[in-house]
Amino acid sequence: MKILKGNPTPEELAALVTVIAARAATPTPAPDTDRASNWATYWRNSRTPLHPGPGQWRASAHP
Template identity: 85%
Template sequence: MSTLKVVKGDPTPEELAALVTVLATRAAAPPPAPDTDRASNWATYWRNARTPFHPGPGQWRASAHP
């Protein structure tokens, strides 16, 4: 069991009860589920690995030379 200690101020019994309730509720809540809708880093690797296309005259020839 943990101990709660007030180090500054003079809270009322109602304020302490509210604080204890919030802390107990937070401790009892299950951890949030991981976001499975987000693409993995491997799936989005190509966005960071290549440079964007810049269409224009002569770009087809320049695309062969990094």
Template identity: 75%
Template sequence: MTEPVLRIAKGDPTPEELAALLAVVAARSAAAPAEPPSTDRASNWATYWRNHTRPLHPGPGRWRASAHP
């Protein structure tokens, strides 16, 4: 015999309340993604900075110029 998936621990719900609960649980499980998203690519934040950083140019006074585009 299998274990119940859902168990009422407290109270005495009506059949209508049980039906509503099961409808919500079924809708949530159907809406869940089938597989987790892939984690093999960089996040959008990392991709943005990878494409928008400028090379460093050392020299006198360059630290002041680094704050200005």
């Protein structure tokens, strides 16, 4: 690391190194794989719910 401008004190330089080291050590969050895709979410919300009862299996094919 090279300081191009200014004249930092040893304490300021130590604080800067500490912040940079802590930032580098922080793990990046993993992508959320449990979330359904946008396509699946669209169809989940657009379908009408099925109601159990006599003859409803026939009605399930006709919206």
